[in-house]
Amino acid sequence: MRVPFIDLKAQHAALAEPLRQAMAAVMAECAFVGGHWVRDFEAAFAAAVGAHHCLGVGNGTDALAIALRAAGVGPGDEVITAANTFIATAEAITMAGARPVFIDCADDYLIDVEAVARAIGPATRAIVPVHLYGAPADMTALLDLARRHGLKVIADAAQAHGATHGDRPLGGLGDAICYSFYPGKILGACGDGGAIVSDDAGLIERARRLANHGSESKYRHVVEGVNSRLDGLQAAALSVKLPHLPAWVTARRHVARRYHERLSGTGLDLPDDPPWGEHAYHLYVIRVPERDRIAAALAEAGIECGIHYPTALPNLPAYAHLGHRREDFPRASAYQNEILSLPIYPELSTAQTDHVCDRLIALL
Ligand SMILES: Cc1ncc(COP(=O)(O)O)c(C=O)c1O
Known part of the structure; x- marks a missing residue:
């Protein structure tokens, strides 16, 4: 008996027809970037993970980097994160202009909160806890620590769609919570995709601007941003899968x-x-x-x-x-x-x- 590590074809086969129909509808409308498919998915995903607002972006790495910048993190800042995560978590901190400060894990692989407390210094601006392997980090302790030190919390939930903390999903726990829709994730697109969710409408608005070349309206670029948008085809596929x-x-x-x-x-x-x-x-x-x-x-x-x-x-x-x-x-x-x-x-x-x-x- 062969047991593959992951079997994307099994999931895809069960949803092939609705996926084909949704993608055909996007193509018929030529709604490739932006449009109602993206807006509808953003609203549905925010509700599914217990957050007020959602912004779809190009991938999970960009979600983290953009959320950090939208939270005010930049050059000269230190950001505390896990030593044992995928490199994207730390890359995003560097992409935001800050320096990653690595913290060892506890024996459950989640970030050691006491070690986080010891690492906080004058340049610390934010903490990026990782809900590693799909297990929720200890957000009660981390949010309390962050509040006492005036730090932002941008959580990496790339592996944790559907995980819970207490009796709630993870989407409301932090200043921003970042997801990846890489095809192998618990909720995966038919290509790359990512999302930032937050209860802070201002943070999501700043993130939206950063993800679209820093523009607040066409050709009015208030800052330099990046090009990182969830596209219509991925949003339609994700809307089929989310239920x-x-x-x-x-x-x-x-x-x-x-x-x-x-x-x-x-x-x-x-x-x-x-x-x-x-x-x-x-x-x-x-x-x-x-x-x-x-x-x-x-x-x-x-x-x-x-x-x-x-x-x-x-x-x-x-x-x-x-x-x-x-x-x-x-x-x-x-x-x-x-x-x-x-x-x-x-x-x-x-x-x-x-x-x-x-x-x-x-x-x-
Ligand atoms: C923990 C973690 N953070 C961030 C990312 C980055 O997501 P993406 O591949 O969508 O950029 C991933 C997935 O690859 C991940 O596993």
């Missing part, structure tokens, strides 16, 4: 529960909901000794796994100029050699999930 998001997240949790049942008692470190919210399981990341041997043997058996991410950001050549040592990030540096992402998606069958568990257990 399925709750069922997809439920199905991911179902797979996660099965992994948990089968793998607890093996001594492996398994992911779980944090005490303050519910995981959306974009990724199911375990820690396993001899990770590379086990990943290779699983691949040999037709089971594809991932590693998210093989090198913590401060240990990458791209950040060598910051002069960090591995010992500065003991958890992220140790976990990069132990983490293994097992296949998880709504269409993964119980037979496939059990097959992954059987093979994995046999290799321990």
